[in-house]
Amino acid sequence: MHELSIATAIVETVLQEMQRRQLPAVSAVGVRVGALSGVVPDALEFSFQAIINGTPLAGARLAIEQVPLQGKCRNCGLDFSVQEFIFACPDCHSGQIEITRGEELEIAYLEVSS
Amino acid sequence: MTEKIAVEKKVLSENDKLAAEVRSQLMRHGVVALNLVSSPGSGKTSLLERTLAELNQELRLGLIAGDVQTENDADRLKRAGGRLVQPIVTGGLCHLDAKMITRVLPQFDLAQLDLLFIENVGNLVCPSSYDLGEDMKVVLISTTEGDDKPLKYPAMFRRAKVMVINKIDLLGTSDFDLERAKANARRINADLEIFEVSCRTGAGLRAWFDWLRGLVHGPARAVPPTMGA
Ligand SMILES: [Zn+2]
Numbered sequence: 001m002h003e004l005s006i007a008t009a010i011v012e013t014v015l016q017e018m019q020r021r022q023l024p025a026v027s028a029v030g031v032r033v034g035a036l037s038g039v040v041p042d043a044l045e046f047s048f049q050a051i052i053n054g055t056p057l058a059g060a061r062l063a064i065e066q067v068p069l070q071g072k073c074r075n076c077g078l079d080f081s082v083q084e085f086i087f088a089c090p091d092c093h094s095g096q097i098e099i100t101r102g103e104e105l106e107i108a109y110l111e112v113s114s
Numbered sequence: 115m116t117e118k119i120a121v122e123k124k125v126l127s128e129n130d131k132l133a134a135e136v137r138s139q140l141m142r143h144g145v146v147a148l149n150l151v152s153s154p155g156s157g158k159t160s161l162l163e164r165t166l167a168e169l170n171q172e173l174r175l176g177l178i179a180g181d182v183q184t185e186n187d188a189d190r191l192k193r194a195g196g197r198l199v200q201p202i203v204t205g206g207l208c209h210l211d212a213k214m215i216t217r218v219l220p221q222f223d224l225a226q227l228d229l230l231f232i233e234n235v236g237n238l239v240c241p242s243s244y245d246l247g248e249d250m251k252v253v254l255i256s257t258t259e260g261d262d263k264p265l266k267y268p269a270m271f272r273r274a275k276v277m278v279i280n281k282i283d284l285l286g287t288s289d290f291d292l293e294r295a296k297a298n299a300r301r302i303n304a305d306l307e308i309f310e311v312s313c314r315t316g317a318g319l320r321a322w323f324d325w326l327r328g329l330v331h332g333p334a335r336a337v338p339p340t341m342g343a
Binding site for chain 2: 002005006009010013014017021023027028030031036037038039085086087088094095096097099105106107108109110111112113114
């Protein structure tokens with residue numbers, strides 16, 4: 001359960017951004033969580049809500065965009081969506097697959113109400 | 115009315131920055147670093163004990179031993195002959211991060227080191243998210259676990275370069291199917307290098323030791339000729 005560490009890193013970064021951009025409040029934090037990021041979205045949301053009380057982020061929502069796995073075959077160049085973590089090209093069956101999406105663990109945006 | 119302000123920042127960018135510093139320090143001194151990950155009970159400490167006992171005379175080995183609460187593992191490894199064993203007690207945390215490594219790295223004289231093992235906390239989920247500045251992750255499983263382990267923890271098996279299957283002396287005493295385990299792992303990661311060993315009987319360990327020797331002495335790691343002086 002390292003989602004608490006991840007949530008802490010998110011909150012620290014967002015608080016810095018709020019200060020830098022002089023935002024008094026934020027209504028939502030948009031994050032992208034890849035299927036292969038090793039992070040469980042529900043646990044992340046739970047952890048986030050548990051630690052924002054008493055911070056300038058209190059009351060904010062965590063908007064999680066789950067990013068599915070996408071791969072590119074190094075052999076034939078095919079772009080395909082990786083299903084059930086089978087890293088093999090559906091066309092030429094090569095296992096030399098580069099991951100192009102699905103490893104993200106990023107803060108995408110802040111939402112402010114005006 | 116709401117407005118979206120783009121941020122576009124990696125959540126673990128602080129960790130990744132520290133990991134990059136660790137990596138460049140290790141590379142500068144030609145130290146190979148392996149990040150060992152497994153579930154509890156697969157025999158990570160036994161594998162390290164065996165490895166230290168075998169290679170300690172010929173290679174300059176260092177070890178960072180992560181432990182959740184105690185320093186038991188580190189004590190065992192010191193007895194096995196590790197001259198440079200540095201424990202990290204995480205105090206309940208489920209993974210090591212790059213900051214912990216930067217804190218203990220000054221304990222090592224990197225100029226006097228060939229190979230640095232980082233024994234991560236026993237857990238196949240959380241450590242997969244954290245770059246520690248290692249050359250590669252080595253994932254250890256054992257035949258007393260399920261042979262579907264790679265399918266349950268795809269992130270870790272995808273990020274590892276090497277898989278060690280321990281306790282092959284116990285094959286046949288459970289439903290663990292060695293070929294199925296390897297096929298499951300290769301489904302996630304076709305390039306995975308696989309060793310089959312028993313830390314109890316010593317079976318298969320020679321290939322593992324030789325591979326480690328190759329990492330240190332291999333052509334890719336040859337010390338470049340000194341440029342002037
Ligand atoms: Zn292909």
